[in-house]
Amino acid sequence: MSLLDIAGTPRWLHRFVLGYEPIAESMSIAGGDPAEFLLEPVTAAAVDYGHAWVLLDSGFDVATVRDPERRAAQYNYDSYTAVVPPGDPLVDQTRHAGLDWNLLAGCAISHLHLDHSGGLRLLAGGPPVIVQRREWTFATTVADRRHAYAPGDYRRPGLDIRLIDGDTPLAPGLTALDTHGHTPGHQSFRIDLPDRTVVLACDAADLRANIVERRRCGTTTDPGLAAAAQRAIERLHALDRIDGIEVWPGHDPAWWAWQRPGRYPVPTERTKK
Numbered sequence: 001m002s003l004l005d006i007a008g009t010p011r012w013l014h015r016f017v018l019g020y021e022p023i024a025e026s027m028s029i030a031g032g033d034p035a036e037f038l039l040e041p042v043t044a045a046a047v048d049y050g051h052a053w054v055l056l057d058s059g060f061d062v063a064t065v066r067d068p069e070r071r072a073a074q075y076n077y078d079s080y081t082a083v084v085p086p087g088d089p090l091v092d093q094t095r096h097a098g099l100d101w102n103l104l105a106g107c108a109i110s111h112l113h114l115d116h117s118g119g120l121r122l123l124a125g126g127p128p129v130i131v132q133r134r135e136w137t138f139a140t141t142v143a144d145r146r147h148a149y150a151p152g153d154y155r156r157p158g159l160d161i162r163l164i165d166g167d168t169p170l171a172p173g174l175t176a177l178d179t180h181g182h183t184p185g186h187q188s189f190r191i192d193l194p195d196r197t198v199v200l201a202c203d204a205a206d207l208r209a210n211i212v213e214r215r216r217c218g219t220t221t222d223p224g225l226a227a228a229a230q231r232a233i234e235r236l237h238a239l240d241r242i243d244g245i246e247v248w249p250g251h252d253p254a255w256w257a258w259q260r261p262g263r264y265p266v267p268t269e270r271t272k273k
């Protein structure tokens with residue numbers, strides 16, 4: 001029995017790039033160069049069942065990004081800032097993909113960092129929002145801007161937050177995988193498409209090199225989470241070696257899927273490696 005009431009199986013995965021952020025390589029990958037910056041895509045996806053869909057992650061809150069005061073308070077620090085395209089990228093890209101918000105069956109958020117939680121503004125009064133319990137506990141008791149969390153994004157009246165513990169089937173062919181370490185309750189997502197499986201690593205592996213070279217993410221909420229982050233990357237590396245499974249990094253500017261947003265599988269498709 002899965003959490004969301006959806007019949008059928010996933011037919012397509014829609015790939016979204018909702019903005020960009022400058023990130024030091026050392027933040028993305030353990031052992032990376034702290035002086036080299038990557039302009040990393042802020043990614044999200046939709047699992048499309050034809051008659052229903054599920055949103056995975058949600059990008060920045062563009063209203064905050066466009067308000068100078070709120071932006072300064074929340075998004076600009078050290079060398080970090082949020083870069084967003086014109087319009088409302090989540091609304092615009094889901095429309096372009098042909099997705100109807102009335103058919104949205106649920107949303108799952110990998111973790112509540114502010115580059116993943118901003119789209120929750122569109123979900124008040126809407127379908128369930130699924131988060132790992134450990135993530136929610138941290139996000140609502142400890143986390144603030146210092147941890148790159150924006151509590152205003154997720155402590156929003158009208159959100160139907162559902163908490164899960166570890167690996168959990170969310171809908172047919174869609175499973176949450178425990179990959180905590182980057183944050184206390186980070187999760188990745190496994191999507192079983194008709195002829196292949198995609199695993200969205202999200203921030204358990206920003207870059208493809210994390211997965212291939214088994215190098216954990218460069219930042220963890222707490223240094224004590226480094227061992228968990230390494231276990232998460234070992235898990236993703238092992239999945240990626242299985243025939244028919246592709247593990248996609250969450251923020252890799254060089255990863256093909258985030259260079260050409262669109263539907264997957266696509267007619268002229270590429271595969272990993």
Ligand SMILES: [Zn+2]
Binds near residue numbers: 113182203
């Ligand atoms: Zn993150």
